[in-house]
Amino acid sequence: MSERVLMKGNEALAEAALRAGCRFFAGYPITPQTEILEYLSWRMDEVGGSYTQAESELAAINMVMGAASGGARALTTSSGPGFSLKQEGISYLCASDLPAVIVNVMRIGSGLGDIAQGQGDYWQMTRGGGHGDYRTIVLAPNSVQENADLTYLAFDLAEKYLHPVLMASDAAIGQMIEAVALPEFREHNIDRYEWSVKGGTMEEDYRRIQNIFYTMGPAYEDFLRAKYDRMEVEEQRWESTAVEDAELVLVAFGISSRVCEEAVEGARAKGLKVGLIRPITLYPFPVKAFEEAKNAKAFMTVEMNLLGQMTDDVRLATGCELPVYHYGSIFSISDTQELIARAEELIKEAKGGEL
Amino acid sequence: MKLKAPDRITFNTSGFCPGCGHGVAGRLIAEVVEEMGLADKLITTVDVACGSLHLTDWHFDTVMAAHGRTLVTAIGLKKVRPDNPVMAYYGDGAGYAIGMAETMHAGLRNDNVIAIVVNNAIYGMTGGQMAPTTLPGQKTTSSPYGKDAARFGKPFRIEDAYSGFDIGYLARGALVGAANINRAKKMIRKAFEKHMDNQGLCYVELLSPCPTNWNLAPLKAKDFLLEEMTQHFPLGEFKGGDTK
Amino acid sequence: MEKNRTDVTRCKGCGYCVAECPKQAISFGEHMNAKGYLTIVVDQEKCIQCGSCYRVCPDNVFEIL
Numbered sequence: 108m109s110e111r112v113l114m115k116g117n118e119a120l121a122e123a124a125l126r127a128g129c130r131f132f133a134g135y136p137i138t139p140q141t142e143i144l145e146y147l148s149w150r151m152d153e154v155g156g157s158y159t160q161a162e163s164e165l166a167a168i169n170m171v172m173g174a175a176s177g178g179a180r181a182l183t184t185s186s187g188p189g190f191s192l193k194q195e196g197i198s199y200l201c202a203s204d205l206p207a208v209i210v211n212v213m214r215i216g217s218g219l220g221d222i223a224q225g226q227g228d229y230w231q232m233t234r235g236g237g238h239g240d241y242r243t244i245v246l247a248p249n250s251v252q253e254n255a256d257l258t259y260l261a262f263d264l265a266e267k268y269l270h271p272v273l274m275a276s277d278a279a280i281g282q283m284i285e286a287v288a289l290p291e292f293r294e295h296n297i298d299r300y301e302w303s304v305k306g307g308t309m310e311e312d313y314r315r316i317q318n319i320f321y322t323m324g325p326a327y328e329d330f331l332r333a334k335y336d337r338m339e340v341e342e343q344r345w346e347s348t349a350v351e352d353a354e355l356v357l358v359a360f361g362i363s364s365r366v367c368e369e370a371v372e373g374a375r376a377k378g379l380k381v382g383l384i385r386p387i388t389l390y391p392f393p394v395k396a397f398e399e400a401k402n403a404k405a406f407m408t409v410e411m412n413l414l415g416q417m418t419d420d421v422r423l424a425t426g427c428e429l430p431v432y433h434y435g436s437i438f439s440i441s442d443t444q445e446l447i448a449r450a451e452e453l454i455k456e457a458k459g460g461e462l
Numbered sequence: 463m464k465l466k467a468p469d470r471i472t473f474n475t476s477g478f479c480p481g482c483g484h485g486v487a488g489r490l491i492a493e494v495v496e497e498m499g500l501a502d503k504l505i506t507t508v509d510v511a512c513g514s515l516h517l518t519d520w521h522f523d524t525v526m527a528a529h530g531r532t533l534v535t536a537i538g539l540k541k542v543r544p545d546n547p548v549m550a551y552y553g554d555g556a557g558y559a560i561g562m563a564e565t566m567h568a569g570l571r572n573d574n575v576i577a578i579v580v581n582n583a584i585y586g587m588t589g590g591q592m593a594p595t596t597l598p599g600q601k602t603t604s605s606p607y608g609k610d611a612a613r614f615g616k617p618f619r620i621e622d623a624y625s626g627f628d629i630g631y632l633a634r635g636a637l638v639g640a641a642n643i644n645r646a647k648k649m650i651r652k653a654f655e656k657h658m659d660n661q662g663l664c665y666v667e668l669l670s671p672c673p674t675n676w677n678l679a680p681l682k683a684k685d686f687l688l689e690e691m692t693q694h695f696p697l698g699e700f701k702g703g704d705t706k
Numbered sequence: 707m708e709k710n711r712t713d714v715t716r717c718k719g720c721g722y723c724v725a726e727c728p729k730q731a732i733s734f735g736e737h738m739n740a741k742g743y744l745t746i747v748v749d750q751e752k753c754i755q756c757g758s759c760y761r762v763c764p765d766n767v768f769e770i771l
Contacts, residue, residue, distance in 0.1 A: 131542055157541035161534070162567040169531035169564075173507065173538025176525040181538070199528045297542060304523035304539070306503035306546050309469055315517050317526040319510075322517075465757045467766035478764065480718035480743065485764025640726055640758040673720075680720035 117142035123255035128295025130156030131174035131181040133167035138222040139278035140212035164189040168196030178303030184210040198237030202318030206265030224278035229416035245389040247360040251285035279362035345393035353382025359409040370446035394424040404457035407432040476519040481680025483637030483670025509552035511587035530561030554581040572662035582672035590675030594618040621700040630661035631702035714745035723759035
């Protein structure tokens with residue numbers, strides 16, 4: 108690992124993508140991720156790759172599909188309404204069994220919303236935001252270091268499964284400046300895979316990258332099931348803090364998880380048995396993490412959304428046997444002291460009024 | 463004179479309707495790339511509609527793009543495979559309706575790809591609805607009384623839209639009649655030559671009959687194309703040709 | 707002498723070749739192929755191997771020898 112440098116989250120993400128061998132980027136300006144576009148507008152040239160500011164996020168995702176078809180490691184990033192524009196393209200990438208990395212630096216709200224951090228795209232990202240029967244691996248960084256590390260990992264996962272991989276960053280992570288140790292440069296061979304289009308002789312079978320199901324046949328069903336079964340078994344990632352004896356377990360990702368780490372510390376100092384499960388993959392949801400929470404009497408998701416989008420997954424992971432609360436906010440990041448106070452309330456309640 | 467269609471286009475049969483121009487277009491492309499020694503390198507992108515049937519009738523690496531995004535998918539592909547000839551092949555519906563933004567920006571940027579756009583003045587695959595190229599008064603399943611140009615616009619002409627753009631090549635040919643087909647082949651050849659010379663966007667629109675959706679027998683469809691369509695869509699070279 | 711070899715399994719009966727041939731050497735015959743199309747027949751005597759039929763055929767039925 109190289110020495111640590113101070114970098115903005117968005118820029119560390121962009122740099123890590125290049126170091127992973129990404130040599131194709133297409134994007135469009137939208138706050139709070141425009142720094143990725145701007146950084147790559149000069150940096151991509153330096154590594155000999157292709158950078159395009161496309162006419163829309165829609166054009167960008169389709170350029171990525173072209174580049175991915177050719178075997179390149181391809182990236183596009185967006186937020187909010189721009190991310191919505193990419194959903195058809197993501198559906199097409201899945202049906203075409205193509206690797207690509209798509210980053211949503213989440214902002215808050217539907218419609219135009221606001222440019223500050225949010226976590227309201229959880230359902231959209233984990234339940235397949237476009238049409239059709241698909242889901243994608245979703246990686247959720249909570250620091251500038253993870254912005255870099257998870258981007259680096261995303262390209263490998265995309266190729267492992269021949270499937271697009273999403274990253275759920277957020278405005279806070281994208282904008283914050285922290286020390287980061289950038290990963291080593293890695294070369295990617297565009298001809299590495301037989302399936303990528305490259306031209307061919309009449310003697311070899313030609314390559315068709317297509318997404319029309321009626322030509323696929325029953326073997327494709329098995330192929331798809333195998334993909335998802337493997338993802339769910341092999342790719343669950345999480346980080347647990349003080350979970351083993353915790354009576355209340357917080358569940359949070361991204362910027363909310365940073366506040367929760369502080370809240371767990373503060374709660375423990377007051378003698379409250381609070382723990383934290385931090386999903387690093389939102390899909391596949393880290394159900395294995397919940398096996399450790401043997402002492403839990405309740406869970407509480409801490410999310411920057413009003414509808415408690417992650418509570419469903421916690422209920423499923425815990426067999427709907429325990430209460431799952433939701434601490435939500437949209438105009439401000441959760442407050443440590445408020446979280447500790449709420450934790451105290453819930454633990455009291457769970458114990459029938461006594462701590 | 464010996465004439466035999468290349469294996470690249472005859473190894474299988476096609477699913478196109480009787481009298482459809484896609485069959486001729488496919489053969490012309492196969493002939494041009496064989497003659498230029500590019501057949502082993504050609505990569506194509508197709509749209510989701512009738513043109514996608516080439517997935518099973520031409521022996522070239524092909525990517526099926528999302529509807530209307532064929533051109534921009536080819537642009538991304540060419541950027542990572544700059545040494546291959548890359549051809550986007552799609553129809554007037556894809557190019558001038560849903561994909562209009564991409565069509566305009568490819569022209570504005572003069573992106574280095576070949577665009578072959580097959581114009582049958584109708585939406586074929588979905589059963590014959592009105593397109594931006596449908597002629598005024600032309601009856602379609604979504605303009606049963608005839609297309610009203612006052613409401614839906616006159617037929618879209620790419621040479622008008624691209625008039626201020628500096629692009630590598632722009633031409634329109636027709637896929638009926640031996641003489642027209644010969645001229646269309648020369649246009650396709652020029653597009654490939656200029657593309658291999660990195661001259662930017664090399665764009666050939668090819669008028670095609672669509673007997674099924676025009677509700678005309680093929681020979682009558684041919685008449686409609688030559689007598690009516692060419693009134694709105696003149697044949698010839700508009701940019702990058704010899705007569706400039 | 708065979709001047710113009712046809713593979714009418716590919717023919718879809720569109721008739722472009724019939725109209726295009728300058729010597730009226732092509733006409734619809736009586737044979738329906740497996741796809742159900744009435745197919746064409748070439749009069750080898752009249753054929754001058756101009757190649758017009760080859761050019762207009764969307765299904766690559768013709769080979770000019």
